[in-house]
Amino acid sequence: MAKESRPPMGFQLLVGFDMTERGEGFSRCELEVEEKHLNPHGVVHGGVVYTLADTGMGAAVYSVLEPHESCATIELKVVYIAPVRAGRLVCESRVLHRGRRVIVLESEVRNGDRLAAKALGTFAVIANSNQGGEDGQ
Known part of the structure; x- marks a missing residue:
């Protein structure tokens, strides 16, 4: 079940990407390349x-967390495969393994049909002491 979308805010607004899909263990975010990204x-x-992969993975993680849990990136490795000069970047992220304390994910960043980058990330599962949601409230 997809979690409710919220409007872009903070860093997402600064970079200019959109979270276009969220599902169980999956997310897709997209960015139209502008001069400011070069x-x-x-x-x-x-x-x-890197930001697309990290944010996409975070969204995929939140789809498999319990309401009393949050997450933090432990590490993220990006392999840059092809340069991107223009167009639309699409990042699809998937949960590969959900453990009690650690979640492992992968992301693919594409520019059209061309694979631009692959990423592998590890996220910590954190029990919220304040029982807040994904925005800490």
Whole structure:
């Protein structure tokens, strides 16, 4: 069951990506490449791709957490496969393993039909002491 979407805020607004789909252990986020996303060489900055993977994985994690749990990124490795200069980036993230304390995920970032990057991440499962939701409230 997909969790209710909320409007873009904070860092998501700054970078300019949209969370377009969330399901059980899955998420998709998308970004239309703009000049602000490019490095001095005219290629999308690696941090933009990393941000899509990290945020997409976080959304996929939240879909498998209990209401009293939250998460934090432990580590994330990105393999940059092809440069991106323009177009739309689509990041699909999937939970590979959900343990009691650790969740392992993968992401693929595509530019059209072209694979731009693959990522593997590990997230910690944290018990909320305040019983808050994904925004800590």
